[in-house]
Amino acid sequence: MKFEKVEGVDKGKIVLYALSTCVWCKRTKQFLSNLGVKFEYIFVDLLQGTERDSIMKDVEKWNPRCSFPTMVIGDSKCIVGFKEDEIREALK
Amino acid sequence: MSDTQNLFAKLDSDARKNGYFLNPDSAFTMELVEGLLANEKRFGHQACPCRLADGNRQEDLDIICPCDYRDADLDDFGACYCALYVSKDIAEGKAKAEPLPDRRPMKRDERQQFREKKAGTGASGLSHPVWRCRVCGYLAARDEPPGVCPICKATKDRFDRFM
Numbered sequence: 001m002k003f004e005k006v007e008g009v010d011k012g013k014i015v016l017y018a019l020s021t022c023v024w025c026k027r028t029k030q031f032l033s034n035l036g037v038k039f040e041y042i043f044v045d046l047l048q049g050t051e052r053d054s055i056m057k058d059v060e061k062w063n064p065r066c067s068f069p070t071m072v073i074g075d076s077k078c079i080v081g082f083k084e085d086e087i088r089e090a091l092k
Numbered sequence: 093m094s095d096t097q098n099l100f101a102k103l104d105s106d107a108r109k110n111g112y113f114l115n116p117d118s119a120f121t122m123e124l125v126e127g128l129l130a131n132e133k134r135f136g137h138q139a140c141p142c143r144l145a146d147g148n149r150q151e152d153l154d155i156i157c158p159c160d161y162r163d164a165d166l167d168d169f170g171a172c173y174c175a176l177y178v179s180k181d182i183a184e185g186k187a188k189a190e191p192l193p194d195r196r197p198m199k200r201d202e203r204q205q206f207r208e209k210k211a212g213t214g215a216s217g218l219s220h221p222v223w224r225c226r227v228c229g230y231l232a233a234r235d236e237p238p239g240v241c242p243i244c245k246a247t248k249d250r251f252d253r254f255m
């Protein structure tokens with residue numbers, strides 16, 4: 001699966017599931033970049049077929065509503081939506 | 093004018109005419125308009141930029157912008173899910189658009205139920221109140237009267253409950 005990697009301070013694994021057209025997703029990605037943390041992201045709408053299905057299964061595990069952006073921190077915490085305060089708190 | 097500017101101008105003028113407001117954060121709004129155009133290009137319809145569209149028009153019908161969920165979200169949260177459309181307060185800078193939960197049902201049959209409820213089918217009577225514009229008689233079946241009458245531009249407070 002082709003996750004894009006953004007370099008930065010290592011705060012553990014941070015994965016952002018996003019849509020290429022979604023502005024809240026873009027804001028979240030920008031926010032993470034500004035925080036300067038290392039993370040990876042994927043634009044689910046650009047995937048097709050089985051690749052999309054398999055990523056959506058992962059998203060559903062964390063966020064049964066399957067909405068975007070969905071962010072998973074350290075394989076343990078999930079933040080849905082562009083929640084600046086929550087993200088900042090979780091990455092302190 | 094670019095395609096983005098053209099579509100923005102059209103959405104903005106339609107919104108004003110019909111008592112809606114686009115998000116005053118123009119950078120934000122322009123990016124959403126670009127998203128609508130990107131979806132039109134790849135799917136042939138302007139699917140909601142902030143939801144995962146299927147690409148098949150029948151599957152996406154409820155999320156073709158403006159989506160079936162816009163008015164309810166405007167009533168409850170002062171913005172549509174993407175925050176392309178916002179309340180008057182947000183448009184005037186008195187409040188800020190915040191991310192909100194998606195009310196679109198996850199499953200196909202639940203979407204169908206939502207649609208049937210919206211369409212008011214079933215023998216039990218009406219699923220929505222009907223509001224009547226006292227000025228021109230325009231009728232609207234929805235939870236709240238529109239912000240302004242789309243026909244004669246009378247304000248929301250000039251609507252009465254009709255049914």
Ligand code: SF4
Nearest residue numbers: 140157159172173174
């Ligand atoms: S949430 Fe807003 S931008 Fe998205 S489809 Fe509905 S009205 Fe359009």
